[in-house]
Amino acid sequence: MRDKTTGNQKAGKPVPFRGGGFLPKPKKIIAPIVFIALIAFWEWGSRTGFIGPLILPAPSEAFEAFMNLLNTGLLWQHLAASLQRLLLGWFSGTLLGIIVGTLIGLFSLARSGLQPLVSAIFPIPKIALLPLFIIWFGIGEGSKVATILFGTFFPTVIATYGGIDNVDRGLIRMGQSFGLSRLSIIRKIILPGALPAILSGARISAAIAIILLVAAEMIAAEYGIGAYILIAGSLMATDQLITGVAILSCIGLIFAWVIGKAEKYFLKWRA
Amino acid sequence: MDLSLRHITHRYDEVEVLRDINLEIKQGQIVCIIGPSGCGKSTLLRMIGGLERPTSGEVLQIGEPPADCLNPLTYIFQDFALLPWRTVEGNVSLALEDHALSATMREEIIADVLARTKLADFRTAYPRQLSGGMKQRVAIARALSVRPAVLLMDEPLSALDSQTRELLMDDLVDLWEKENYTAAYVTHNLAEAVRLGHKIVVLSRRPGEIRDIVEIDMPLSARTGENSELESIQKRLWTLMRDEARAADRELLDAR
Incomplete structure (x- = not known):
C-alpha cells in the first residue's frame, strides 16, 4: 500500500541530512601509528641535528641506556623496590580509603566528624x-x-562516599521493604552500587601513587625508579632520565590496563 | 489478614499532606487509591507498608498473616527497583536470601515464581536486556516469591507504554483470579482503577482527604471490553477528580 498523495513523479529536493557525529569511536590502529610516527620523527630530528643532543637525547640512546640497565640487572632491583612500595602503599591506602569512605557514606557521626577533616x-x-x-x-x-x-x-575516601551517596534511594527502599537486614543492604545493594565510582577512584589514585612514588624515592632511596631518575638528572644523563620516565609511563599504563580489566569484569552488568 | 488505617494524618514540616484517612483493606480485595498528582497517595502507600511513619494515626494489622508468608507487606514499585548487577534469578533470590531457607527450597521458589510470571526463559538475563514490561514482571515474580499477605503496588504500570500496560493488567487480573491476593493499588489512571479495583478510594488534592469510596461488585473477569457500567463509573470518578486535578496542576511543586 502506498500513500496516494506522494504520487510517482519526483518533485522537490531531498531533505538535507544534519544528524550524526558527536560520537567518537576508538580506532585501534591509530594509537600505535601516532606513537611510532612521533618516535620516528624524534629519532630523525636527533640524527639530522635538528634536535640538539643536549636538549633531548635520541630515542635510540635512551633505548641503549635501557638495555644497559637490563644487562647489568639493575633494572630488576630498581623495579622491585619501586613496585613493592607502590603496591603496598596503594593497596593499603585504597583499602583504608574504602573502609573510611563507607563509614562516611553510612553513618551521620562519621560523616559530620570525618568529612571536614x-x-x-x-x-x-x-x-x-x-x-x-x-x-x-x-x-x-x-x-x-x-x-x-x-x-x-583521600581520593579513595571521596570517591567511595560519593559513590554511596549516588546509590539509587529507590533500591535501598526496596531492600528495606523486603525486610533485608542492614548488613545485607550494605553488602548487596549499597557497595555494588558504589563500585563504579570506587573503581574510577582507583584509576585516579593509581596515577597519584606513581607521582608520589617518584617524589618519595627522590629523597634517600638507594634503589627505585625515582632514585634512578634523580641520579641521572644530577649527572645530566638525559638518556637515562628518559629511560626512567618511560618505565614510569609503562607502569602507569599497566596499572590502568589492570583496572580496566577489573572494571570489565565487575561491571559487566552495565551496557 | 486485613489492614486498617486509623486517622492517618501526615505533615512535612508545616505542610499538611494527608488528613484523617480512615480505610479498611479486607483480605482478597484490591483497593485502588486514586487522586491528583501530589495528593500524597504514594506517601500513604509507604505508610501502609511501614516505610514511612505518619505524624499521627496508625496502620493496624488485623489477624495474622499465613504461616508460610515470608514478607507480609510487599511492594511493587513504579520504577521496578531491580538491582542492575543481578540477573533475573538473582533479583528474585535477593528477597529470599535473608530468610532461613535451604538452597533447594529457594531454588524451588524461584523456579515456581518465574514459571508463573512466564519468565523461565529469561533466568540469566540482566535487567538492562529486558523491556519495561519484562522488568515489571521480574518485580512481580520477586514480590510473589515471599508469599505476601498484601501486595502494595505504587503505580506499577505507569512507567510502561499503553500496550504493555494492557498485557500486564491482564496478567494481574489472571493472577488475582488464581490466587485472590489482597492489594493496595495506587494509580492516577482511572481505567486501571475501574478494571482492577473492588474498592476505589478517591483522594482530594493536598492535603489529601478521602473524597469518596466507590465499591464495584462486578467480578474482575467480567470487566473486559466495552462495558457501559464501568464507563459510567469511570466518568463519575473523573467528574469527582477533574476540578481537583486542575487545581493540583496549577500548584507550585516546592510549595510544600
Whole structure:
C-alpha cells in the first residue's frame, strides 16, 4: 500500500541530512601509528641535528641506556623496590580509603566528624609532609609507603562516599521493604552500587601513587625508579632520565590496563 | 489478614499532606487509591507498608498473616527497583536470601515464581536486556516469591507504554483470579482503577482527604471490553477528580 498523495513523479529536493557525529569511536590502529610516527620523527630530528643532543637525547640512546640497565640487572632491583612500595602503599591506602569512605557514606557521626577533616587534608600536597613522615616512620621504607598511602587514601575516601551517596534511594527502599537486614543492604545493594565510582577512584589514585612514588624515592632511596631518575638528572644523563620516565609511563599504563580489566569484569552488568 | 488505617494524618514540616484517612483493606480485595498528582497517595502507600511513619494515626494489622508468608507487606514499585548487577534469578533470590531457607527450597521458589510470571526463559538475563514490561514482571515474580499477605503496588504500570500496560493488567487480573491476593493499588489512571479495583478510594488534592469510596461488585473477569457500567463509573470518578486535578496542576511543586 502506498500513500496516494506522494504520487510517482519526483518533485522537490531531498531533505538535507544534519544528524550524526558527536560520537567518537576508538580506532585501534591509530594509537600505535601516532606513537611510532612521533618516535620516528624524534629519532630523525636527533640524527639530522635538528634536535640538539643536549636538549633531548635520541630515542635510540635512551633505548641503549635501557638495555644497559637490563644487562647489568639493575633494572630488576630498581623495579622491585619501586613496585613493592607502590603496591603496598596503594593497596593499603585504597583499602583504608574504602573502609573510611563507607563509614562516611553510612553513618551521620562519621560523616559530620570525618568529612571536614578529609576536605581539609585532601588538598595538602603529601610531598610537603614527607619530612614529617621521615621523622614519624623512619627514613627507610616506612616513610615512602606512608606517603603513597596518604596520597591514595583521600581520593579513595571521596570517591567511595560519593559513590554511596549516588546509590539509587529507590533500591535501598526496596531492600528495606523486603525486610533485608542492614548488613545485607550494605553488602548487596549499597557497595555494588558504589563500585563504579570506587573503581574510577582507583584509576585516579593509581596515577597519584606513581607521582608520589617518584617524589618519595627522590629523597634517600638507594634503589627505585625515582632514585634512578634523580641520579641521572644530577649527572645530566638525559638518556637515562628518559629511560626512567618511560618505565614510569609503562607502569602507569599497566596499572590502568589492570583496572580496566577489573572494571570489565565487575561491571559487566552495565551496557 | 486485613489492614486498617486509623486517622492517618501526615505533615512535612508545616505542610499538611494527608488528613484523617480512615480505610479498611479486607483480605482478597484490591483497593485502588486514586487522586491528583501530589495528593500524597504514594506517601500513604509507604505508610501502609511501614516505610514511612505518619505524624499521627496508625496502620493496624488485623489477624495474622499465613504461616508460610515470608514478607507480609510487599511492594511493587513504579520504577521496578531491580538491582542492575543481578540477573533475573538473582533479583528474585535477593528477597529470599535473608530468610532461613535451604538452597533447594529457594531454588524451588524461584523456579515456581518465574514459571508463573512466564519468565523461565529469561533466568540469566540482566535487567538492562529486558523491556519495561519484562522488568515489571521480574518485580512481580520477586514480590510473589515471599508469599505476601498484601501486595502494595505504587503505580506499577505507569512507567510502561499503553500496550504493555494492557498485557500486564491482564496478567494481574489472571493472577488475582488464581490466587485472590489482597492489594493496595495506587494509580492516577482511572481505567486501571475501574478494571482492577473492588474498592476505589478517591483522594482530594493536598492535603489529601478521602473524597469518596466507590465499591464495584462486578467480578474482575467480567470487566473486559466495552462495558457501559464501568464507563459510567469511570466518568463519575473523573467528574469527582477533574476540578481537583486542575487545581493540583496549577500548584507550585516546592510549595510544600
